[in-house]
Amino acid sequence: MQPFLQETSASRNPKTGNVMDALELCNKINMEAESLADSGFPLEVFPQKMQSIIIDMVVHGNFKVDYVAMSMLSAASAALGNTYRIHVKQDWDTNAALYIILVGRPGMGKTPPLQLAYKPIREYERKLFDKFCYELDLYEAACATKESGSKEMKKPILKRVTLDDFTLEALVLEHYNNLRGIAINYDEILGLLANTDRYGKNPMLERLLSIWSGCHLENTRVKNDRPQRVEEPCVNIIGTTQTKRMKELMASKFMDTGFLDRILVVYPKSKKVPHWLDEEDSHVRQSEASRKWADIIGKIFGLDYARCNDTNECCPNILYMDKDAHSLFFGWWNRNVDAINAIEDDEDVETRVMKHNTHVARIALLLQALRYACGESHLQSIDVDSIKGALQLNEYCENCYQRCRAFVAEDTCDSMSKELLYLLEDSFDTKTAIKTGMENLRVTDRTVMNYIKELMKSGLITKAKKGFYEKVKFETGQATET
Numbered sequence: 001m002q003p004f005l006q007e008t009s010a011s012r013n014p015k016t017g018n019v020m021d022a023l024e025l026c027n028k029i030n031m032e033a034e035s036l037a038d039s040g041f042p043l044e045v046f047p048q049k050m051q052s053i054i055i056d057m058v059v060h061g062n063f064k065v066d067y068v069a070m071s072m073l074s075a076a077s078a079a080l081g082n083t084y085r086i087h088v089k090q091d092w093d094t095n096a097a098l099y100i101i102l103v104g105r106p107g108m109g110k111t112p113p114l115q116l117a118y119k120p121i122r123e124y125e126r127k128l129f130d131k132f133c134y135e136l137d138l139y140e141a142a143c144a145t146k147e148s149g150s151k152e153m154k155k156p157i158l159k160r161v162t163l164d165d166f167t168l169e170a171l172v173l174e175h176y177n178n179l180r181g182i183a184i185n186y187d188e189i190l191g192l193l194a195n196t197d198r199y200g201k202n203p204m205l206e207r208l209l210s211i212w213s214g215c216h217l218e219n220t221r222v223k224n225d226r227p228q229r230v231e232e233p234c235v236n237i238i239g240t241t242q243t244k245r246m247k248e249l250m251a252s253k254f255m256d257t258g259f260l261d262r263i264l265v266v267y268p269k270s271k272k273v274p275h276w277l278d279e280e281d282s283h284v285r286q287s288e289a290s291r292k293w294a295d296i297i298g299k300i301f302g303l304d305y306a307r308c309n310d311t312n313e314c315c316p317n318i319l320y321m322d323k324d325a326h327s328l329f330f331g332w333w334n335r336n337v338d339a340i341n342a343i344e345d346d347e348d349v350e351t352r353v354m355k356h357n358t359h360v361a362r363i364a365l366l367l368q369a370l371r372y373a374c375g376e377s378h379l380q381s382i383d384v385d386s387i388k389g390a391l392q393l394n395e396y397c398e399n400c401y402q403r404c405r406a407f408v409a410e411d412t413c414d415s416m417s418k419e420l421l422y423l424l425e426d427s428f429d430t431k432t433a434i435k436t437g438m439e440n441l442r443v444t445d446r447t448v449m450n451y452i453k454e455l456m457k458s459g460l461i462t463k464a465k466k467g468f469y470e471k472v473k474f475e476t477g478q479a480t481e482t
Contacts, residue, residue, distance in 0.1 A: 041268075066266050084319060117293070267401075321387065344466070345463065360390045420433070
């Protein structure tokens, strides 16, 4: 494996190009040497410096590139928080909060790269904790001795960035204490969702839906000394689950409410568990990659809010898309709108598509911030490269979702419906399906129509137009209709 280039002042300056071009070439060589290009993950959308870090973590940590890169994207979002927002259109702007789930069979190594990506966040929290303890000691000492001014001293508040177990009231309180943002880490994401009904008429599931959409959070229960309100919540969620448990996540409770539409799914094409490398410098190389990643996160943590007018209130910085980025983003979305408008039956509209514009905008904001933190771009606007990268990552996550849905469909769809599917051509009409079912399966026309409904519900076929259907094929990790 080729050694990576060390960062220099030239590599931090996108105008010089020479060192950056060499770094890009080195990354491509290493991707091919380690067969990372076969993963189907669009690693090229990340800054060159970050690509080097990811490749080192993948090779020397024995991780999946998909898990490493998307965990780092989540960690970057947790660090950026509410400090920057992207302007989408008119009065709509959004922060970069993401809901991500890492899917894979047992032993594929989902949790370790997640912990590694969030290690700088944990270290940042430890410093906040040390600062809190120091200030609390001073506060308690002043109160104990009744020093002058002790009554005017405010009791220090512990700020947290990550939560792994919480109640709804605790989430509001922690976010109120840290308006920058909160990240929720769940090793098994279904453990979080299992508690969504504990609040009766005001379930946590509904709150998680509204939080993603940017609706305010508040806690005004009578027992609280002071009510808390978060006007613009920024809550990241990332967790893992096994492939066989995806059927629980794709249950009607999460599908019908639109919660699953808000989740970016990460599901590697290869199911193989990576071999452990027994190289002398693996630990050193991984530690160096972790240090470089911590530097990037540190630079993002160094970003701050703007100050509103002459007051001391904190206001997010708003980034607008430049002309080329705006044209690409709007053109892409309007093509989606045209496809949706062409659908006649409301039941055939894929609700998940309606969230893609938000996903792309948020990912573009993160990529712009990461490129800035790596010294490879600016943070004055969203450029076309960040939009292009966001479109690729969104498409990758959607392909992962479709492959998970195909897995669940194959696992849950009844055998007779699947047998009918195998007997039919890639494109067929109702008349052909009924004839095939009656002649080969010896069933009635009504039963055949029930099979077709089951296949559509499972996502194995789609309705091209009235009376005509198409099989959904899943090839090389991408969902494509025949």
